[in-house]
Amino acid sequence: MISRRNFLKNTALGLAGAALPLSALQIIDSKKLLAEAAASKSSAVRWVFLVDTYKCVGCGLCVKACKLENEIPYDANVSRTWVERYVLTKKGKLFADNPKAARDGFTSTKIELGNNEYQDIKGPEIEKAFFVPKLCNQCENPPCVQVCPVGATYQAPDGVVLVDRTWCIGCGYCIMGCPYGVRFFHPVYKTAEKCNFCYHRITKGLKTACVQACPFGARQIGNIKDPNDPVTKVIREQRVGVLKSEYGTKPQVYYIGLDEEVR
Amino acid sequence: MKNQVFRPLFVVLVVVALILLVRMVYVPKDFGVGARGYMYGWHRESNEEDWKKIKVKYQGKEYCKDCHTEKYTKNMASKHKIIQCENCHGPAIDHPDDPPKLAIDKSRELCLRCHFPLPYPSSGRAKLKSIDPDKHNPGMECSTCHNPHNPMEGLR
Numbered sequence: 001m002i003s004r005r006n007f008l009k010n011t012a013l014g015l016a017g018a019a020l021p022l023s024a025l026q027i028i029d030s031k032k033l034l035a036e037a038a039a040s041k042s043s044a045v046r047w048v049f050l051v052d053t054y055k056c057v058g059c060g061l062c063v064k065a066c067k068l069e070n071e072i073p074y075d076a077n078v079s080r081t082w083v084e085r086y087v088l089t090k091k092g093k094l095f096a097d098n099p100k101a102a103r104d105g106f107t108s109t110k111i112e113l114g115n116n117e118y119q120d121i122k123g124p125e126i127e128k129a130f131f132v133p134k135l136c137n138q139c140e141n142p143p144c145v146q147v148c149p150v151g152a153t154y155q156a157p158d159g160v161v162l163v164d165r166t167w168c169i170g171c172g173y174c175i176m177g178c179p180y181g182v183r184f185f186h187p188v189y190k191t192a193e194k195c196n197f198c199y200h201r202i203t204k205g206l207k208t209a210c211v212q213a214c215p216f217g218a219r220q221i222g223n224i225k226d227p228n229d230p231v232t233k234v235i236r237e238q239r240v241g242v243l244k245s246e247y248g249t250k251p252q253v254y255y256i257g258l259d260e261e262v263r
Numbered sequence: 264m265k266n267q268v269f270r271p272l273f274v275v276l277v278v279v280a281l282i283l284l285v286r287m288v289y290v291p292k293d294f295g296v297g298a299r300g301y302m303y304g305w306h307r308e309s310n311e312e313d314w315k316k317i318k319v320k321y322q323g324k325e326y327c328k329d330c331h332t333e334k335y336t337k338n339m340a341s342k343h344k345i346i347q348c349e350n351c352h353g354p355a356i357d358h359p360d361d362p363p364k365l366a367i368d369k370s371r372e373l374c375l376r377c378h379f380p381l382p383y384p385s386s387g388r389a390k391l392k393s394i395d396p397d398k399h400n401p402g403m404e405c406s407t408c409h410n411p412h413n414p415m416e417g418l419r
Contacts, residue, residue, distance in 0.1 A: 042298065057388040059376040061350045068354050069320045087383070105376030107396075123382030130386040145303050154306030157298040164310040200317035209321045215345040215377075216387055257385075 043157035048224040050231045053257040055218035058131040060105035065213035078184040080195035081135040088127045132262050136182045136195035137251030144174035165191045179247045320354040341413035374405045
């Protein structure tokens with residue numbers, strides 16, 4: 001038996017249900033949102049880096065320039081970029097060091113072993129030896145960004161991974177998360193710090209400080225979205241390698257003459 | 264329902280509302296999902312501008328050319344033309360306004376960065392001319408004899 005009260009109640013409910021647009025029930029498609037966001041802000045630039053390890057002589061002028069340009073305390077044992085020395089002996093032993101991040105270059109045949117111990121390796125013992133400059137890989141899938149709990153580190157539309165110093169809480173997850181060990185604590189700002197391809201320079205049309213300081217052209221920066229960029233041409237047409245590709249991070253620093261000993 | 268159920272619920276609701284209010288004030292307006300989506304692009308957008316605003320310190324060789332033309336021309340005619348002025352003279356920043364004078368690094372260690380003999384065949388280092396610093400005029404500044412702008416010309 002329908003009472004007057006029940007009839008009015010059900011009618012109101014039915015009307016409300018019918019008034020609800022179908023679109024309101026639709027689940028938000030994150031992929032669609034992402035595509036829209038990407039389309040609206042897509043960049044004509046994707047910064048990449050090219051290192052020619054054959055050209056590097058281990059002078060460390062890049063490290064000096066980087067530290068001064070980016071105000072990284074000069075005597076603190078941290079650096080946005082560094083140069084590693086690899087020496088493989090004829091007996092098959094591998095030695096590698098980067099004293100003071102190679103800020104003062106390599107001016108000795110003595111290789112640092114840690115704990116203030118050194119091993120002097122002279123010419124006749126050497127099978128192969130070379131230098132490898134390292135810096136942030138500005139990965140396409142940056143693990144350091146994924147782990148940030150507060151959104152202080154992010155990837156800019158042009159691919160460079162930046163740190164928001166005002167927002168970083170200094171938890172250090174990103175420093176642990178980077179497989180390349182390029183992140184560190186800035187001793188002055190007390191926040192996470194990393195190479196950002198000299199963002200203040202490249203966005204003004206300048207080269208990074210390290211690229212400019214390198215006398216031998218071992219370091220180059222380019223835009224992979226520009227097919228006429230000399231760096232893009234090398235990456236596309238020559239044999240180049242990246243570091244730790246097995247991590248799936250898609251690093252964007254390409255190396256000429258990369259050896260399996262390089263980690 | 265009874266009062267003792269509603270009262271704590273009310274307190275919880277007030278706390279939640281307070282947190283939301285603080286969040287609204289504290290989180291910058293431009294905080295949001297950037298071009299790379301939530302996973303890689305969750306950030307404060309104006310931070311990109313903050314980074315772009317940082318001062319350029321290394322100006323490059325062309326910056327020195329107009330005033331120090333003589334030194335520049337001499338250097339560009341030598342093998343040391345590949346070296347930036349600022350690698351030895353330090354970053355120019357706003358020179359000559361600030362700093363009015365640049366500190367020159369004349370240490371032997373600076374020259375040895377390239378000219379210390381390291382027998383590393385598969386790197387460019389082995390191809391550079393080198394000296395043994397313990398035997399080649401130890402203790403003397405290299406610039407006593409060599410003009411760094413053109414090191415082998417007219418040895419002093």
